[in-house]
Amino acid sequence: MTGGRRGTVLALSGGVGGAKLALGLVHALAAEGAPAADLLVLANTGDDFEHLGLHISPDIDTLLYALSGRDDAQRGWGRADETWHFMAALRELGGQDWFQLGDRDLALHVERTRRLRAGETLSEVTGAVSAKFGIDARVLAMTDDPVRTRVECAQGWMGFQEWFVGARCEPVVRSLDFAGAQAARPNPHAMEALADPGLRAVIICPSNPLLSIGPILAMPALREALAACRAPVVAVSPIIAGQAVRGPTVKLMGELGLPATAAGVAQGYAGLIGGYVLDEADAHAAAALPHLATVALPTLMTTLQDRIHVAGAALALADRMAVGRVEA
Ligand code: FO1
Numbered sequence: 001m002t003g004g005r006r007g008t009v010l011a012l013s014g015g016v017g018g019a020k021l022a023l024g025l026v027h028a029l030a031a032e033g034a035p036a037a038d039l040l041v042l043a044n045t046g047d048d049f050e051h052l053g054l055h056i057s058p059d060i061d062t063l064l065y066a067l068s069g070r071d072d073a074q075r076g077w078g079r080a081d082e083t084w085h086f087m088a089a090l091r092e093l094g095g096q097d098w099f100q101l102g103d104r105d106l107a108l109h110v111e112r113t114r115r116l117r118a119g120e121t122l123s124e125v126t127g128a129v130s131a132k133f134g135i136d137a138r139v140l141a142m143t144d145d146p147v148r149t150r151v152e153c154a155q156g157w158m159g160f161q162e163w164f165v166g167a168r169c170e171p172v173v174r175s176l177d178f179a180g181a182q183a184a185r186p187n188p189h190a191m192e193a194l195a196d197p198g199l200r201a202v203i204i205c206p207s208n209p210l211l212s213i214g215p216i217l218a219m220p221a222l223r224e225a226l227a228a229c230r231a232p233v234v235a236v237s238p239i240i241a242g243q244a245v246r247g248p249t250v251k252l253m254g255e256l257g258l259p260a261t262a263a264g265v266a267q268g269y270a271g272l273i274g275g276y277v278l279d280e281a282d283a284h285a286a287a288a289l290p291h292l293a294t295v296a297l298p299t300l301m302t303t304l305q306d307r308i309h310v311a312g313a314a315l316a317l318a319d320r321m322a323v324g325r326v327e328a
Pocket of ligand 1: 101
């Protein structure tokens with residue numbers, strides 16, 4: 001145990017960037033001697049869709065693969081040591097090949113779909129796969145109810161993956177919709193954590209604030225619980241010097257008329273966060289955020305050490321905020 005408060009840490013996460021920080025949190029907590037089960041990772045399911053008759057949950061799967069060391073770090077999604085015989089055979093048949101499903105990855109989609117059709121919930125399937133993969137942190141679907149992100153472009157409404165993968169994020173986006181979010185019941189374990197006086201921190205991962213964190217916050221009960229939560233809430237900026245590490249964050253924010261900067265992301269979380277971790281290249285932006293506790297450091301997470309460093313900084317900031325509250 002090397003310091004740090006004890007208690008549950010709830011991380012809100014999308015896919016690639018979120019999974020990197022989640023892995024850093026696992027290691028940072030382990031270095032403190034905290035049990036891995038202290039970490040709850042609430043995953044966006046707005047990217048989920050039905051494809052080839054299968055239920056695909058990209059962000060959950062990116063987390064499951066990353067936290068179990070099965071991920072393809074280069075590609076960012078899917079499994080390491082992947083083969084593509086299924087896709088090649090599908091292409092030969094003239095099937096739909098715009099969304100790549102690797103052979104090993106396919107097994108998870110087939111098994112998830114079978115279990116869902118047999119009556120299990122997405123949470124139950126996620127828990128079962130986590131256990132099979134030996135993951136001790138708790139990866140949670142944000143809801144078991146269907147929430148589907150849709151984007152409005154000049155040609156009309158498109159499903160998220162149709163836009164993101166099928167159209168390579170090229171169509172200009174006019175608005176976003178998280179169909180089903182209003183009525184969706186948030187994951188009860190996340191809600192319990194938010195109401196728990198023992199909650200140590202909420203960490204909003206450096207995921208796309210609109211596409212990945214947006215669907216989570218679009219569930220009214222979750223958003224209210226986060227706003228009312230007494231634990232420190234810290235976001236990690238997904239933007240470094242005006243650029244997203246990957247993905248369409250900057251393009252999308254610009255198209256929706258939002259300032260695509262580290263400060264702009266923090267302002268989008270107004271009323272929810274009290275702390276902000278931003279890149280040292282954006283340290284000057286802290287001046288525009290006087291109401292937030294901030295820390296600036298290198299946030300590009302290339303190596304495992306980088307991930308642990310950023311995760312440790314987010315936890316340390318949350319712990320300082322908690323101490324400040326007690327002293328105030
Ligand atoms: N992203 C792509 O850019 N192209 C793909 O063909 C693709 C396939 C895919 C299959 C399974 C999976 O879990 C994720 C996949 N992704 C693919 C990534 C995914 O669509 C996005 O990265 C996320 O939805 C955005 O967070």
